[in-house]
Amino acid sequence: MVRDIIRFGVIGTGGQANSVHIGGIKRCPWAELVALCDTNEVLLQQRAQEHGIPADRCYRDYTQLLARDDVDAVTIGTPNNMHAPIVIAAAKTGKHVMCEKPIARSAAEAQTMLAACRAAGVRHMTAFTYRFVPAVRFATHLVRSGDIGEVRTLRSRRLQDWGLRAIGWRQVKALAGTGEIGDMMAHRLDYTQAMVGPIVRVSGLLRNFIPERFGPDDQMQVQDVDDWASAIVEFSTGAVGVYESSKICWGMGFYASSPDDLDVHGADGTIVYRMQTPHVLRIGRQGGSLEEVPVPEEYLQPVGGVPGPVDGNPLQTFRYNEIFEFVDAVRRERDCIPSLVDGARTQAVVDAIVQSSDERYWVDVATVS
Numbered sequence: 278m279v280r281d282i283i284r285f286g287v288i289g290t291g292g293q294a295n296s297v298h299i300g301g302i303k304r305c306p307w308a309e310l311v312a313l314c315d316t317n318e319v320l321l322q323q324r325a326q327e328h329g330i331p332a333d334r335c336y337r338d339y340t341q342l343l344a345r346d347d348v349d350a351v352t353i354g355t356p357n358n359m360h361a362p363i364v365i366a367a368a369k370t371g372k373h374v375m376c377e378k379p380i381a382r383s384a385a386e387a388q389t390m391l392a393a394c395r396a397a398g399v400r401h402m403t404a405f406t407y408r409f410v411p412a413v414r415f416a417t418h419l420v421r422s423g424d425i426g427e428v429r430t431l432r433s434r435r436l437q438d439w440g441l442r443a444i445g446w447r448q449v450k451a452l453a454g455t456g457e458i459g460d461m462m463a464h465r466l467d468y469t470q471a472m473v474g475p476i477v478r479v480s481g482l483l484r485n486f487i488p489e490r491f492g493p494d495d496q497m498q499v500q501d502v503d504d505w506a507s508a509i510v511e512f513s514t515g516a517v518g519v520y521e522s523s524k525i526c527w528g529m530g531f532y533a534s535s536p537d538d539l540d541v542h543g544a545d546g547t548i549v550y551r552m553q554t555p556h557v558l559r560i561g562r563q564g565g566s567l568e569e570v571p572v573p574e575e576y577l578q579p580v581g582g583v584p585g586p587v588d589g590n591p592l593q594t595f596r597y598n599e600i601f602e603f604v605d606a607v608r609r610e611r612d613c614i615p616s617l618v619d620g621a622r623t624q625a626v627v628d629a630i631v632q633s634s635d636e637r638y639w640v641d642v643a644t645v646s
């Protein structure tokens with residue numbers, strides 16, 4: 278049975294939830310925004326006004342939103358420390374959940390979330406937004422279908438200039454779990470595993486180069502997480518990956534205007550992806566040069582090829598497709614891709630990289646099933 282409309286509660290209404298979760302819900306013909314929750318009363322009122330949600334459907338306490346019978350599913354866009362309690366509470370009330378990445382502060386925490394969703398029989402999704410970049414989807418298809426032969430090596434770079442300003446909960450270990458590795462590298466660890474297979478062993482190095490950042494009135498605020506992260510990894514297939522991710526590459530730009538690159542080298546060719554051109558791949562063969570290949574139309578569409586938000590800034594529109602995927606999975610009662618299993622697997626890789634960096638040896642990645 279295909280359900281009709283999925284009614285949403287959005288928990289945490291900050292930057293990502295407002296732009297992508299609510300943005301996607303409002304664009305999706307099978308989704309309706311019913312209720313909002315944020316601990317920040319001023320922001321909550323602002324969002325309520327922006328999106329026309331009456332006061333009696335706005336909450337500062339997520340348990341009150343979860344008590345509503347007219348909410349089928351929730352998106353969770355709070356700081357990372359609140360993901361686990363909210364996912365577990367939501368599952369217990371029978372709500373389907375889409376949780377932001379990194380889903381947890383540790384693999385153990387991620388496992389408890391996954392177990393709660395399985396026990397409750399609800400759909401669960403990790404908001405690994407970059408899975409939905411058309412060029413990433415096309416590259417995943419090409420790699421999996423053997424277009425460049427068996428993958429030997431890959432290289433991922435995410436280099437940004439976040440300056441010296443305070444970055445709130447993201448710089449606090451108790452709230453974020455980790456820094457750059459969970460914030461940015463997690464996406465890349467996820468989509469490369471979707472392409473190549475599970476990462477089974479890692480050697481990592483993390484650094485915190487800026488232990489204090491400038492808050493309001495130039496008050497210094499402690500940063501106790503990594504702002505630079507790197508890893509060499511082995512995949513179960515025998516392929517090898519090299520990852521670097523940084524917030525402190527001065528002059529390299531920020532967000533969509535900074536390097537976000539992937540090169541994949543197989544036995545029969547190379548695929549090059551650059552975030553700035555999300556509708557194009559460059560593909561090369563031995564002895565030849567890289568040729569531009571436009572991403573076919575089907576990879577620009579949301580799941581199932583349904584009409585969706587393909588117009589507008591291509592660096593933004595793909596993000597809404599994660600909501601389309603979540604809604605489609607709930608309506609058709611199928612697993613979400615990516616699910617919390619993928620979120621937990623990437624968390625296990627992150628944990629292994631952190632351990633490797635701390636203890637200075639190679640670490641096997643714990644299995645998540």
Ligand SMILES: NC(=O)c1ccc[n+]([C@@H]2O[C@H](COP(=O)([O-])OP(=O)(O)OC[C@H]3O[C@@H](n4cnc5c(N)ncnc54)[C@H](O)[C@@H]3O)[C@@H](O)[C@H]2O)c1
Nearest residue numbers: 289290291292293294315316317354355356357377378406
């Ligand atoms: N998928 C992506 O590409 C992507 C991009 C950015 C952020 N994120 C993730 O999204 C999450 C939020 O990031 P953000 O940049 O939107 O942060 P943010 O600080 O802008 O928003 C977080 C919001 O959560 C609210 N909040 C805090 N505790 C709460 C609670 N107990 N109940 C309800 N609301 C609560 C805060 O008041 C704030 O409004 C993080 O996990 C982050 O890693 C993902």
